[in-house]
Amino acid sequence: MSALRALTIANIRSFLRDRAALFWTLAFPIVFILLFGTIFSGGGDTKLTVAWVDQDASPAAAQLRATFAQVSLLELKDEPLDDALTAMKRGDLDAVLVVPSGYADAIASAGSAGGSGSPLSLTLYTDPSQSNTTQTLSGVVQSLVGAQNQALSGQPPVLRVAEKTIQTEQLSSVSYFVPSILAMALMQLGIFAAIPLVQQREKLILKRLNATPLPRWTLVGSNVLMRLAIAAVQTVLIMAIGIVVFGVSVAGNLAATVGFVALGAVTFIALGYVIASFARTEEAANGMTSIVQFPLMFLSGIFFPLAFMPEWLRGVATAMPLTYLGDALRQTMVGGTPFVPLGVDLLVLGGWLAVCLAISARFFRWQ
Amino acid sequence: MPANPVEVTDARKAFGRVQAVDGVSFHVGPGEIFGLLGPNGAGKTTTVEMLEGLTRPDGGELRVLGLDVRHHASEIKKRIGVQLQTAALYPHLTVSELIDLFSSFYPRRVPLERVIEELDLGEKRDALTRTLSGGQQQRLSVALALVNDPELVFLDEPTTGLDPAARRALWELIEGMKRQGRSVMMTTHYMDEAEALCDRIAIMDHGKILDHGTVNELIGRRFHERAVQFEQLPGLEETRLAALTGVSSVKHEDGTTLLFTADVPATIGALLEVTESLGVEPHGLLVRRATLEDVFLQLTGRALRD
Numbered sequence: 001m002s003a004l005r006a007l008t009i010a011n012i013r014s015f016l017r018d019r020a021a022l023f024w025t026l027a028f029p030i031v032f033i034l035l036f037g038t039i040f041s042g043g044g045d046t047k048l049t050v051a052w053v054d055q056d057a058s059p060a061a062a063q064l065r066a067t068f069a070q071v072s073l074l075e076l077k078d079e080p081l082d083d084a085l086t087a088m089k090r091g092d093l094d095a096v097l098v099v100p101s102g103y104a105d106a107i108a109s110a111g112s113a114g115g116s117g118s119p120l121s122l123t124l125y126t127d128p129s130q131s132n133t134t135q136t137l138s139g140v141v142q143s144l145v146g147a148q149n150q151a152l153s154g155q156p157p158v159l160r161v162a163e164k165t166i167q168t169e170q171l172s173s174v175s176y177f178v179p180s181i182l183a184m185a186l187m188q189l190g191i192f193a194a195i196p197l198v199q200q201r202e203k204l205i206l207k208r209l210n211a212t213p214l215p216r217w218t219l220v221g222s223n224v225l226m227r228l229a230i231a232a233v234q235t236v237l238i239m240a241i242g243i244v245v246f247g248v249s250v251a252g253n254l255a256a257t258v259g260f261v262a263l264g265a266v267t268f269i270a271l272g273y274v275i276a277s278f279a280r281t282e283e284a285a286n287g288m289t290s291i292v293q294f295p296l297m298f299l300s301g302i303f304f305p306l307a308f309m310p311e312w313l314r315g316v317a318t319a320m321p322l323t324y325l326g327d328a329l330r331q332t333m334v335g336g337t338p339f340v341p342l343g344v345d346l347l348v349l350g351g352w353l354a355v356c357l358a359i360s361a362r363f364f365r366w367q
Numbered sequence: 368m369p370a371n372p373v374e375v376t377d378a379r380k381a382f383g384r385v386q387a388v389d390g391v392s393f394h395v396g397p398g399e400i401f402g403l404l405g406p407n408g409a410g411k412t413t414t415v416e417m418l419e420g421l422t423r424p425d426g427g428e429l430r431v432l433g434l435d436v437r438h439h440a441s442e443i444k445k446r447i448g449v450q451l452q453t454a455a456l457y458p459h460l461t462v463s464e465l466i467d468l469f470s471s472f473y474p475r476r477v478p479l480e481r482v483i484e485e486l487d488l489g490e491k492r493d494a495l496t497r498t499l500s501g502g503q504q505q506r507l508s509v510a511l512a513l514v515n516d517p518e519l520v521f522l523d524e525p526t527t528g529l530d531p532a533a534r535r536a537l538w539e540l541i542e543g544m545k546r547q548g549r550s551v552m553m554t555t556h557y558m559d560e561a562e563a564l565c566d567r568i569a570i571m572d573h574g575k576i577l578d579h580g581t582v583n584e585l586i587g588r589r590f591h592e593r594a595v596q597f598e599q600l601p602g603l604e605e606t607r608l609a610a611l612t613g614v615s616s617v618k619h620e621d622g623t624t625l626l627f628t629a630d631v632p633a634t635i636g637a638l639l640e641v642t643e644s645l646g647v648e649p650h651g652l653l654v655r656r657a658t659l660e661d662v663f664l665q666l667t668g669r670a671l672r673d
Binding site: 210 | 419420421441444445449451453456457458459460464465467468469471472473474495511
């Protein structure tokens with residue numbers, strides 16, 4: 001068995017048998033995502049804002065509007081179609097419902113005997129990434145239109161709903177969250193690499209390894225491989241929960257997602273080595289990972305968009321590597337609005353990686 | 368005649384302002400157990416670590432298996448076995464996993480079964496290393512030094528902190544290494560260990576080697592006399608003792624009397640004549656020679672124990 005393989009397996013075994021490490025890297029993000037996902041996807045008392053585009057301008061159309069307005073869940077806004085679609089793309093609206101011209105005629109012809117032809121389409125624009133909203137709206141609209149059909153006792157139905165999808169800039173909280181939690185988990189996985197390293201140095205395990213002919217690159221390589229394997233497990237778990245539990249569609253660009261997961265993991269492992277370069281004791285390593293971890297977590301726009309931050313804080317967030325990993329994963333996984341183009345994410349993460357590697361190479365001590 | 372596995376001439380190493388090793392010279396002969404004896408902080412570990420390729424010497428010539436430690440550290444590491452003073456183990460691996468892991472680092476490997484059997488770790492092969500007793504951990508750490516079938520083994524304080532039974536078991540292991548033709552260089556601060564195990568000993572203190580040789584040489588060089596020892600007899604006057612044949616000096620220590628003499632049989636004969644005439648019997652009669660402890664005391668002016 002090659003030394004690299006043996007050491008990687010030994011690292012994975014040690015990791016799997018260390019309950020604390022297992023909890024923080026695997027269970028913690030899952031608990032996090034379930035907890036926050038549930039809180040944010042509930043949203044029970046918020047109304048859905050729907051643009052009411054009336055292209056018929058008839059009393060019949062006004063009557064239909066009144067029916068919809070009775071639904072307490074919906075808040076209707078009258079807008080022309082162009083304005084409504086623009087507003088929806090901006091994220092100001094949850095959906096757009098279009099009542100086409102000819103609606104009054106269709107209703108009237110249904111009243112007369114032998115109403116003919118295909119049913120008239122009401123168009124509903126929704127955003128597929130907002131799966132909960134979309135399902136709710138589509139259900140409400142379908143049932144109201146169905147009721148309308150029955151009231152008209154039209155056979156065949158006079159009205160139908162044509163659903164159209166539109167990509168909005170506003171991600172639902174859960175689809176914003178899933179890539180964020182993955183980014184957070186990768187960050188923790190990486191910087192927590194510092195703790196076993198410092199432990200192994202304190203307990204002279206690194207020194208003992210140094211007394212064997214094992215090359216140092218093999219030692220570092222096995223640590224990175226072990227953490228990449230865990231990163232793969234984290235990614236699959238978090239994506240699976242996003243898809244299965246919260247119905248977030250995360251089937252964006254899979255290859256790019258994998259690439260950024262790997263780059264993110266390696267960058268934060270390098271940051272872990274930087275911490276291990278300066279922490280002399282295990283306690284110091286624990287403290288330093290916390291000191292690095294929390295600002296990264298809360299000032300990186302991974303839990304809320306940077307646009308919500310005050311100006312001065314946004315400057316800090318702009319420097320954080322986690323901002324770019326979160327941004328890249330959001331773009332590649334759920335097609336979120338870019339904070340910067342993917343190329344910039346790549347460059348910034350690559351830059352952090354290079355700097356961390358240089359610092360570790362200069363200051364890391366084996367004994 | 369094979370070359371000496373370790374040759375050291377004027378080795379030096381300073382840590383900041385502390386001169387840890389201050390010009391030491393010695394060699395380890397092929398197939399011998401060589402002991403570096405001295406108190407904690409004497410520079411023993413630094414000396415060994417320079418030879419193991421863990422610490423870079425400041426000066427001097429250090430050759431291991433004929434190779435210069437400064438230029439051939441990785442070649443040397445393949446052929447030596449190392450046990451560090453503090454057992455460094457992966458706490459979450461089992462005994463056999465750990466031995467397998469360390470085997471994978473070397474081009475030349477001893478089969479796992481043989482290592483486990485030799486070190487008597489069979490019962491514990493599937494136990495996590497952190498659940499092992501001190502003695503078992505120490506045996507495991509010695510086992511890791513043997514996975515590459517080394518020509519030369521370095522053992523740094525191998526029995527520190529072990530109970531007498533575990534110490535005895537480890538001594539047997541070390542003697543076994545010698546029987547297998549390996550050379551052993553060990554450090555210790557136990558006199559009895561050095562005396563029982565080592566073919567040759569170097570006494571080290573404050574970064575310097577004060578003297579070296581076999582136990583008999585070290586003692587014989589400075590103590591020609593031996594001591595006749597017995598429990599103190601109240602009726603026996605000091606002047607009569609001092610006048611006994613061969614006695615050069617008399618000492619009382621912890622309820623025993625010591626008669627220092629160059630001629631043990633004559634002194635004992637004379638002592639027994641006197642006691643018989645007084646109608647008493649000397650209890651606990653034995654002949655003691657000087658020990659390494661005495662050598663150390665004379666070399667440094669203080670006892671090794673503290």
